[in-house]
Amino acid sequence: MTHSPRIRILMIITELDRGGAEQQFVQLAIGLLHKGWEVRVVCLGPRAELCDQLEEQGIVPRCLGARSVWSTLSVLKQLVENIRSFQPEIIQTYLFHANILGRLAAFRAGRSVVVCGLRVAERQAHWHGWVEWLTASLVTRWVCVSEGVRQHAAKNWKLDQTRLVVIPNGIDIDRWKNAIPFTRADLELPSDAIMLFSAGRLDVQKGMDILLDAFGKVALEWPRLHLVIAGEGPLRKELELHKGTQSPASGRVHFLGQRNDIPRLMASCDLFVLASRWEGMPNALLEAMATGKPCVATNVEGSSELLGHGQRGENSQRGWLVPVDDSLALAAAIDEALRSETRSTALANSAQAYIQKHLTTQATISAYDFLYRQLLEVSPPALSTSIN
Structure with a gap:
């Protein structure tokens, strides 16, 4: 032979x-x-x-x-x-x-x-x-x-x-869709908390400042909404002092630092948000889609291809897309995703099926x-x- x-x-x-x-x-x-x-x-x-x-x-x-x-x-x-x-x-x-x-x-x-x-x-x-x-x-x-x-x-x-x-x-989709979520108590959140989640390096590229701006706006309408952020980076101290972490969102923004249990955190959230200013193909968004979570992201490289083209849901097939550096549009998309439970579920299911078929x-x-x-x-x- x-x-x-x-x-x-x-x-x-x-x-x-x-x-x-x-x-x-x-x-x-x-x-x-x-x-x-x-x-x-x-x-x-x-x-x-x-x-x-x-x-x-x-x-x-x-x-x-x-x-x-x-x-x-x-x-x-x-x-x-x-x-x-x-x-x-x-x-x-x-x-x-x-x-x-x-x-x-x-x-x-x-x-x-x-x-x-x-x-x-x-x-x-x-x-x-x-x-x-x-x-x-x-x-x-x-x-x-x-x-x-x-x-x-x-x-x-x-x-x-x-x-x-x-x-x-x-992505290994089974690792993500089968992840066991944390309880709200595990995350030191109220039992009825609605969890908004983002993950990424705390630097200019990831647009966490825009996300905090948007959260400060939408938190007025959603008193049970909490923002959980996983990741480290040079802007952490600055972001912790950001106005978006203050009233009315005071006490509802949680910086977890670097984590090795992102699948479980992703499985625990109600909505995933990515506010990047530029990307390639963001792994965090890919992971959220594989987990079966509704997603809101800025219309940057990779994100637009993953979620489908369009602005804030228009012509979008798998999630909400908003312009870069636009906290008002981001807040509006978060609000729409939270209010439109049926649509959010349909888009999340479509996104997960897309990942399983193609990525x-x-x-x-x-x-x-x-x-x-x-x-x-x-x-x-x-x-x-x-x-x-």
């Missing part, structure tokens, strides 16, 4: 902390391993939480320990050494720093098939787009997580559209597997071995 040799893929990521992109990366690495690929993972930063998850599946990540820009030359040298020793047929990079250093190392080591992930339509660090464009000749394909990111990269970064492909994030983890892994084999012009392995 003959067995086809396993195809080698080197996967490089900036860090392995528990973030949305990082968890998608880990899912992909494990999925490719199970599909028969020989997978090596390199993390530019120090060892972090998700390393354990990889090791449980037999993938031992090589963490290079970078903590600042001063580590760049050392990291680049180590990446070149990893590429030369492993000789991968495909190099897949995730997140900006890994994208740039990975392609430079691949060029230095003489490897040509480089696939880079574009995870967000960056609006703040504009120089990222300039560096992407400057080093574009070293990239075989960019994988964009949404059509919105693809359009952003083509229009604003002037990247070659023929090398931009879209593979959306996927599973296995669908994402299969799409990457197909892309890689297409680039290498390699057929999938046969289901049975042949006898010579």
